[in-house]
Amino acid sequence: MNIAVLSCKNIKDETCLGCQRCLMAFDKKEGEFERYKDTDAKLRALLHCGGCPGTSPIVRLVNLKAWMGLTKETIDAIHIGTCLLDNCPYKDTIISKVKAKAGVEVIEGSHPYRPANIFGA
Numbered sequence: 002m003n004i005a006v007l008s009c010k011n012i013k014d015e016t017c018l019g020c021q022r023c024l025m026a027f028d029k030k031e032g033e034f035e036r037y038k039d040t041d042a043k044l045r046a047l048l049h050c051g052g053c054p055g056t057s058p059i060v061r062l063v064n065l066k067a068w069m070g071l072t073k074e075t076i077d078a079i080h081i082g083t084c085l086l087d088n089c090p091y092k093d094t095i096i097s098k099v100k101a102k103a104g105v106e107v108i109e110g111s112h113p114y115r116p117a118n119i120f121g122a
Contacts, residue, residue: 002037003045003074005065006111007058007099008082009089010049017084020047026112033080033110045069045076050085055095059102078106086110 006023013020024047025031030038046065051057062079069075079099085092086109100107 002042005046012084022112032113055091
């Protein structure tokens, strides 16, 4: 099973430092990736929405399909990144577009690593 994570462009690689939390959660099978605990699932893509207001998630998924075609692989499930779910004012539109066009399961969420508070104990 091949997995892709769709994230927020404003956060991916800027705030999230290379999507480290999604990569770690997938590796440890935590958060929404727990469902793959007893499978041979592989994280094949980390891509972003294209920028506000979610300008090109579908185009980016089409490009991913084309690029993966060279290796005769495909994506079996798409996770909507925690960053997009927690921060994006356009998330409902983005998620509905992805669910309408993806043709595979779309799972809302990725990593569980959210700070309870910033400066408290």
